[in-house]
Amino acid sequence: xxxxxxxxxxxxxxxxxxxxxxxxxxxxxxxxxxxxxxxxxxxxxxxxxxxxxxxxxxxxxxxxxxxxxxxxxxxxxxxxxxxxxxxxxxxxxxxxxxxxxxxxxxxxxxxxxxxxxxxxxxxxxxxxxxxxxxxxxxxxxxxxxxxxxxxxxxxxxxxxxxxxxxxxxxxxxxxxxxxxxxxxxxxxxxxxxxxxxxxxxxxxxxxxxxxxxxxxxxxxxxxxxxxxxxxxxxxxxxxxxx
Numbered sequence: 001x002x003x004x005x006x007x008x009x010x011x012x013x014x015x016x017x018x019x020x021x022x023x024x025x026x027x028x029x030x031x032x033x034x035x036x037x038x039x040x041x042x043x044x045x046x047x048x049x050x051x052x053x054x055x056x057x058x059x060x061x062x063x064x065x066x067x068x069x070x071x072x073x074x075x076x077x078x079x080x081x082x083x084x085x086x087x088x089x090x091x092x093x094x095x096x097x098x099x100x101x102x103x104x105x106x107x108x109x110x111x112x113x114x115x116x117x118x119x120x121x122x123x124x125x126x127x128x129x130x131x132x133x134x135x136x137x138x139x140x141x142x143x144x145x146x147x148x149x150x151x152x153x154x155x156x157x158x159x160x161x162x163x164x165x166x167x168x169x170x171x172x173x174x175x176x177x178x179x180x181x182x183x184x185x186x187x188x189x190x191x192x193x194x195x196x197x198x199x200x201x202x203x204x205x206x207x208x209x210x211x212x213x214x215x216x217x218x219x220x221x222x223x224x225x226x227x228x229x230x231x232x233x234x235x236x237x238x239x240x241x242x
Contacts, residue, residue: 003109009062010091012037016058016069021047023058023067023089040067040089042096047071047087056109057155063114064132065091066100070121072107086110086121088135101135111156111165116179120156120165127151127165129179144177146184151175157213164188164240166213166222171195174213174224176240189239193224197233217241 004015011028015036022041026034041047048071059068072084086106087099103119106128111120118141119130126145130138144151152175154168169175172194175187212225212232220238225231 003057005058005060007060007062007091012060014058014060014067016056018056021045023047023069025091038092038094040093040095040097044096044098045087045089046099046102048083059110059112060091061112061114061132062091064112067091067093068110068112068119070107070109086119101133103130103134104137106130106134109155111158111167113158113160113163113165113179115160116163118179120158120179122151122156122167125151127167127177129165129182142180142182144181144183144185148184148186149177150186150190155213157215159215159217159240161217162240166215166240168213174222189237191222191224191235191237193226193233197226197231215240 004013006013013026013028013030015024015026017024020041022039024036025038026036047069057070061068067089069087071087084105084107086103088101089099106121106123108122112132117132119132119134121128126143128140129142130140150170152168152170156165156167158165163179165177165179166174169187169190171192173190173192175190177185177187214223216223220236220241222235222237224233
């Protein structure tokens with residue numbers, strides 16, 4: 001299991017399994033060897049492919065009662081080729097069921113802003129902002145890309161109450177963009193995580209590859225997980241929530 005998401009409205013954990021090519025939903029209070037509430041798995045699901053950028057994350061959308069899953073190679077050698085895209089399932093789907101819709105060509109983790117009614121993905125060094133119900137070959141509404149944008153790797157999270165998109169920046173940091181941004185737009189804020197986290201004994205990561213990000217609004221904090229540096233760092237970020 002490579003990724004998970006929490007549905008606070010229905011109190012459920014949504015977990016993806018690249019090896020089993022499945023999506024599993026558990027009670028939020030699940031413990032021990034508890035069976036999942038639902039399992040989406042089988043040939044009709046079209047869940048195929050492996051890799052770092054595909055099948056490695058899953059995003060529940062509790063407001064829209066949907067689950068978003070990227071598929072494709074994800075840059076993982078020897079396991080392709082597979083079609084790249086994002087599958088969208090009904091939240092209550094169970095068994096060998098087909099997705100509600102499929103957005104072709106998009107890749108990487110999905111972020112949802114239910115207030116702006118958009119879906120955010122990354123790829124090709126940029127952030128793509130789609131209509132939340134985009135499907136097939138629909139084009140993005142806006143694209144944030146270019147040398148000034150400094151879009152980097154890492155996962156995406158959103159703060160819909162303010163329209164913020166939070167994801168990795170090109171300097172090993174974490175930046176904040178807005179859902180209405182378009183073009184070669186620099187981040188509104190950028191936390192230089194790599195420069196802050198780096199220690200002399202880091203090897204070989206030097207604080208790079210910030211992978212996970214999470215917000216804790218009530219504490220006004222931002223959590224960043226650096227997989228290669230093997231640590232989680234927490235930043236006070238009150239400006240983000242004002």
